[in-house]
Amino acid sequence: MSDDDAPFLPRTATPTTPRPAPSWAKKKPPKSKAASRTKVTARRYLAPHDPHEHARKIAENVIEAWYQSFGGSSIDIPLGTVAALALLRNVPGLADWILNLQPHELPQFFKEIYLGYWIKRPDLINRAIRLHDWAWNPDPDPQQLRAVHAVTNRAINTGLLDLTGHDDPYMRSESDVLSPLLTGLRHKSDKKWRGEYHTPACVSDLMAQMVVDKDFAQPNMAIREPAVGSGGMLRSVAQRLRDLQLNPHDYTWYGNDVDSLAAACAAVNAIIWDLGPNCFIGCADSLAPEDDYAQTLAEAQDAFKQRDDYIGAATSIVATRRAFRLADQISTPKEKASA
Numbered sequence: 001m002s003d004d005d006a007p008f009l010p011r012t013a014t015p016t017t018p019r020p021a022p023s024w025a026k027k028k029p030p031k032s033k034a035a036s037r038t039k040v041t042a043r044r045y046l047a048p049h050d051p052h053e054h055a056r057k058i059a060e061n062v063i064e065a066w067y068q069s070f071g072g073s074s075i076d077i078p079l080g081t082v083a084a085l086a087l088l089r090n091v092p093g094l095a096d097w098i099l100n101l102q103p104h105e106l107p108q109f110f111k112e113i114y115l116g117y118w119i120k121r122p123d124l125i126n127r128a129i130r131l132h133d134w135a136w137n138p139d140p141d142p143q144q145l146r147a148v149h150a151v152t153n154r155a156i157n158t159g160l161l162d163l164t165g166h167d168d169p170y171m172r173s174e175s176d177v178l179s180p181l182l183t184g185l186r187h188k189s190d191k192k193w194r195g196e197y198h199t200p201a202c203v204s205d206l207m208a209q210m211v212v213d214k215d216f217a218q219p220n221m222a223i224r225e226p227a228v229g230s231g232g233m234l235r236s237v238a239q240r241l242r243d244l245q246l247n248p249h250d251y252t253w254y255g256n257d258v259d260s261l262a263a264a265c266a267a268v269n270a271i272i273w274d275l276g277p278n279c280f281i282g283c284a285d286s287l288a289p290e291d292d293y294a295q296t297l298a299e300a301q302d303a304f305k306q307r308d309d310y311i312g313a314a315t316s317i318v319a320t321r322r323a324f325r326l327a328d329q330i331s332t333p334k335e336k337a338s339a
Contacts, residue, residue: 047159051163051175052201052202054159055163055175055179055180056180058082058158058159058160058163058180058181060180060184062078062081062082062151062154062158063181063184063185064154065150065154066151066185069146069147070147071143071150072144072147074144075182075186076130076264077144078181079185079264080110080131080134081148081151081155082155082160082181083131083178083268084109084113084131084132085098085152085155085160086160086164086178086268087164088161088164089166090166095161098152098156099153099156101149102149103145103146103149104140106148106152107134107140107145110132111132111135114132114135118307119307121271122304122306123300123304124271124279126303127263127266127267127281127283128264128265128267130260130264131265160177163177164272172273173235173238173273174239175201176231176269179198179229182198182230182261182265183198199233201232201235204232204235205236205239207233207236208236208237208239208240209240212241214244214246217241219251220252222251222252222254223237223251223253224255225256226256227256227258228257228263228281229257229265229266230262230269231255231270231273234253234255234266234269234270234275235269235273238273238275248273248274248275249275250276251276252278252279252280253270253278253280254282254296255281256281256283256284256286257283258283258284258286260283263281263282266281267281280296280297280300281296282295282296282299284296
C-alpha cells in the first residue's frame with residue numbers, strides 16, 4: 001500500500017532550516033522585586049497582582065461573608081478577625097490548619113495571637129482593644145461565631161496570608177488591608193458625619209515620593225500624622241524610606257485619630273508594617289489645645305509598666321508552683337519509706 005492509500009498514517013516531516021529567534025525573544029523580561037520574593041500559591045495565583053486591588057478584593061469578600069452570615073452590626077468583630085489573621089506569618093500549612101478550626105475554637109485562637117503581640121507591644125495592643133475585646137466574651141453568640149468562621153474562611157481563601165504573611169516587612173507593607181474593610185463596613189451616613197475619608201494609597205505614595213528623600217529624612221526624625229486613619233500615610237512614608245535604603249526603626253512615628261476604631265486599625269498596622277519600637281498611636285482630638293502626643297506617650301509607658309507587673313506576678317506564681325512540686329518530690333520518698 002502506498003502512502004497515498006493510507007491517509008491515517010503519519011507522514012515524515014520534511015527537514016526545514018530553523019528560523020532565528022527574534023531579538024525581543026532572546027532576553028527574558030526582568031522579574032519585579034515582588035515576583036522574585038513571592039512564592040506563588042493557588043490562592044495567590046487567583047488573587048489580583050496589584051496589592052491594593054488584592055486588599056480591596058479581600059475586603060469585599062469579608063463584608064459579603066459577614067452580612068450573608070447575619071453577623072450583626074458590630075463591625076469591630078470582622079475587623080478584629082482580619083486584623084488578627086494579618087498579624088500571622090504565612091508558614092507552610094498554616095492556612096489549611098486555620099480552615100480546619102471550628103467556630104467555637106476561633107476566639108481562643110485570636111486571643112493567643114493578640115496576647116503574643118501584647119508581650120512585645122502592650123501599648124499598641126491596648127490601643128487596638130476594640131478589635132479583640134469581643135474574643136474575651138465568656139458567653140459568645142453562636143450565630144456570631146458562625147459569621148466569624150465565615151469571615152475567617154473567606155479571608156484565607158482570598159489570599160490574605162499571601163498578602164500580609166511575608167517575613168519581609170517591605171512585602172507585607174505593600175498595601176493596607178484594614179482601610180478598605182473599615183470604610184466598606186461603615187454605613188455611608190456614618191462616614192459622612194464622622195468626616196472619615198481615607199487617602200487613597202496612590203495619592204499617599206505619590207506624596208511620600210515627592211517629599212521624602214535622603215536629605216529630608218534624617219535619623220531620629222519625628223514623623224507625625226494628626227489624622228492617621230488606619231495609617232496609610234505612615235505606610236507610604238515607611239515604604240519610601242525602605243526604597244532609599246533607610247530603616248523605619250531609626251525614626252519616631254506619631255499617629256493620632258479621634259475615632260477609636262480607626263486608631264485601633266492603625267495600631268495593628270504599625271505592627272504589621274514593622275514601623276519600629278518608637279511608633280505611638282493615640283486616640284484624641286488633634287484640634288484640642290492639649291498636647292495629645294504627651295498623653296499618648298504616658299499611656300504607652302503605663303501599658304509597658306502594666307505588662308511588666310503582670311509578667312513579674314506570673315513569674316512569681318510559676319516559681320512558687322515549682323517550689324511546691326519540688327517539695328512534694330522530696331517528701332514523697334520519705335513518706336513511702338516510713339510507711
